[in-house]
Amino acid sequence: MSTLFTQLWKNGGFWIGVGETLYMTVASALLAYIIGLPLGIVLVITDKDGLTPIAWLNKTIGILVNVFRSIPFIILMVALIPFSRAILGTSIGNGAMILMLVVASAPYVARMVESSLKEVDRGVIEAARSMGADTFKIIWKVYLPEAKPSLIVGAIISTVTILGYSAMSGTIAGGGLGSIAVTQARPSNAQDVIWLCVALMVIIVQIIQEVGMLIARKVDKRVRSSVKKHRKNNTETLG
Amino acid sequence: MIHLINLSKSYSSSDGVVSALENVNLTIPDGTIYGIIGLSGAGKSTLVRCINLLERPTEGRVVIDGEEVTRLPKKRLLELRRNVGMIFQNFNLLEQRTVEANVRFPLELIKMPREQANLRVAELLELVGLTDKAKSYPSQLSGGQKQRVAIARALATKPKYVLCDEATSALDPTTTESILKLIKDINKKLGVTVVVITHEMRVVESICTHVAVIDNSRIAEEGLVSEVFSYPQSDIAKQLIIPNLIRSLSGGEGAKLRLVFNGELSDEPIISAMAMECRVAVNILYADTKNIDGKPFGHMVITVPSDKADTVKRFLDAHSVSYREEV
Numbered sequence: 001m002s003t004l005f006t007q008l009w010k011n012g013g014f015w016i017g018v019g020e021t022l023y024m025t026v027a028s029a030l031l032a033y034i035i036g037l038p039l040g041i042v043l044v045i046t047d048k049d050g051l052t053p054i055a056w057l058n059k060t061i062g063i064l065v066n067v068f069r070s071i072p073f074i075i076l077m078v079a080l081i082p083f084s085r086a087i088l089g090t091s092i093g094n095g096a097m098i099l100m101l102v103v104a105s106a107p108y109v110a111r112m113v114e115s116s117l118k119e120v121d122r123g124v125i126e127a128a129r130s131m132g133a134d135t136f137k138i139i140w141k142v143y144l145p146e147a148k149p150s151l152i153v154g155a156i157i158s159t160v161t162i163l164g165y166s167a168m169s170g171t172i173a174g175g176g177l178g179s180i181a182v183t184q185a186r187p188s189n190a191q192d193v194i195w196l197c198v199a200l201m202v203i204i205v206q207i208i209q210e211v212g213m214l215i216a217r218k219v220d221k222r223v224r225s226s227v228k229k230h231r232k233n234n235t236e237t238l239g
Numbered sequence: 240m241i242h243l244i245n246l247s248k249s250y251s252s253s254d255g256v257v258s259a260l261e262n263v264n265l266t267i268p269d270g271t272i273y274g275i276i277g278l279s280g281a282g283k284s285t286l287v288r289c290i291n292l293l294e295r296p297t298e299g300r301v302v303i304d305g306e307e308v309t310r311l312p313k314k315r316l317l318e319l320r321r322n323v324g325m326i327f328q329n330f331n332l333l334e335q336r337t338v339e340a341n342v343r344f345p346l347e348l349i350k351m352p353r354e355q356a357n358l359r360v361a362e363l364l365e366l367v368g369l370t371d372k373a374k375s376y377p378s379q380l381s382g383g384q385k386q387r388v389a390i391a392r393a394l395a396t397k398p399k400y401v402l403c404d405e406a407t408s409a410l411d412p413t414t415t416e417s418i419l420k421l422i423k424d425i426n427k428k429l430g431v432t433v434v435v436i437t438h439e440m441r442v443v444e445s446i447c448t449h450v451a452v453i454d455n456s457r458i459a460e461e462g463l464v465s466e467v468f469s470y471p472q473s474d475i476a477k478q479l480i481i482p483n484l485i486r487s488l489s490g491g492e493g494a495k496l497r498l499v500f501n502g503e504l505s506d507e508p509i510i511s512a513m514a515m516e517c518r519v520a521v522n523i524l525y526a527d528t529k530n531i532d533g534k535p536f537g538h539m540v541i542t543v544p545s546d547k548a549d550t551v552k553r554f555l556d557a558h559s560v561s562y563r564e565e566v
Contacts, residue, residue: 123329124334127332130325131320131392131396133348134317137348146333149335221335221378222334222335223379
């Protein structure tokens with residue numbers, strides 16, 4: 001066992017790493033959704049087949065989203081250093097890392113939200129319109145509730161992606177498991193530390209994935225599980 | 240009363256301008272069940288969507304109860320839509336809401352107090368016979384049950400008009416019948432004017448009072464169902480009403496007559512009487528008649544020897560049976 005491993009094991013360094021990784025991931029994901037969710041909604045609503053088509057707005061957001069999504073994260077980080085200094089007064093540490101993660105993932109989230117909302121049956125939207133619902137009501141009472149299971153699945157995927165990016169925090173002196181593996185374990189070639197970090201990451205991802213999918217299934221009322229009950233209901237009162 | 244005046248609708252697509260409606264004029268009187276029938280692509284779905292402005296006509300006016308819908312400000316249009324319920328081929332229920340929450344949806348839109356809304360929902364579910372399914376989700380229902388929920392939802396805000404867009408096209412024959420019966424009941428009990436879009440003759444036949452036949456974006460023919468059915472004028476109406484089968488029927492020498500039963504006759508055995516009285520051998524080539532409320536409806540095609548044709552015609556005239564000589 002490497003000395004680094006013993007040291008981290010004794011001073012709880014691994015747990016701090018787990019905590020920092022979770023903190024960065026969750027905070028970034030939340031903030032990314034605060035920005036990305038409205039953007040995704042606007043993308044759907046202003047689309048040419050949307051409720052209120054606004055071509056220029058749709059195009060503008062679409063292009064911005066694509067531009068940010070096509071920049072590799074490591075380059076985006078470097079590019080955002082001045083921006084982070086201007087906003088947070090610093091370009092290093094977990095706070096700066098969160099800022100960079102949010103900038104990188106909000107466009108991604110916007111696309112995830114957009115694709116979830118586009119899954120909502122157009123007929124249902126039309127029905128809501130026929131009942132006199134305005135655009136806001138349709139977003140609030142039709143799009144979001146009907147797309148909820150899909151939105152949750154999207155949130156899981158986004159969160160796991162953000163978790164992966166958070167491993168690069170070592171490059172700007174941030175913390176977390178990735179930072180331990182890259183900036184501490186790599187120079188001293190402490191393989192055991194690297195592998196424990198990998199294992200912990202895998203476990204975190206697994207937990208997020210499983211819990212998230214469980215919630216998604218729970219909230220989805222398009223029942224698949226109770227096929228038997230379904231059949232019974234139908235034969236009882238056909239038509 | 241719904242008036243459609245010089246209504247036209249065209250779309251611009253990659254291959255130029257496509258016309259969906261051309262100069263449509265239609266009056267839908269209150270209390271009727273008005274059928275709009277046509278082949279797919281004829282423009283009937285566009286027509287019905289122009290009534291509540293889900294699609295905006297490119298030209299012409301829609302006037303409902305004296306109010307020009309095509310000129311209403313947005314807010315007033317949303318209010319008007321609450322007076323025009325709509326049901327769809329694919330039901331279009333909110334999959335993540337229970338049956339009762341689906342029916343409550345339009346009431347939430349008008350901000351009806353929760354308790355009052357729940358009472359109204361219970362009332363509506365009883366009307367459509369789904370009280371026991373209140374807590375179920377759409378995915379647990381059969382097609383017919385889903386359409387009943389949709390009907391209850393369309394009626395929630397007590398609309399004066401209900402638009403049905405191919406409402407039974409996704410249902411099996413038995414279920415179709417029960418849904419049509421429900422629509423008819425609603426028309427009778429609540430006095431709701433119903434506009435029925437369909438490509439199926441039997442739908443018009445079994446519930447409509449009026450019918451408009453639409454073809455190639457235009458109204459080919461319209462009027463009372465009994466009249467249009469008995470004496471279709473346009474080619475498309477003939478094609479829809481008199482199945483190809485009848486027209487292609489050959490066989491039997493002599494005059495071919497198409498008898499039309501439109502409920503004006505009592506159910507006396509008219510063919511037997513004719514055979515005996517006219518002393519004629521009647522050959523029945525085709526018959527599709529049904530008994531509705533004790534009166535026969537439908538068509539029958541017969542041939543009689545040419546030399547007896549005039550006698551038979553006189554007999555039919557005397558018994559006020561409508562007929563047409565087919566070639």
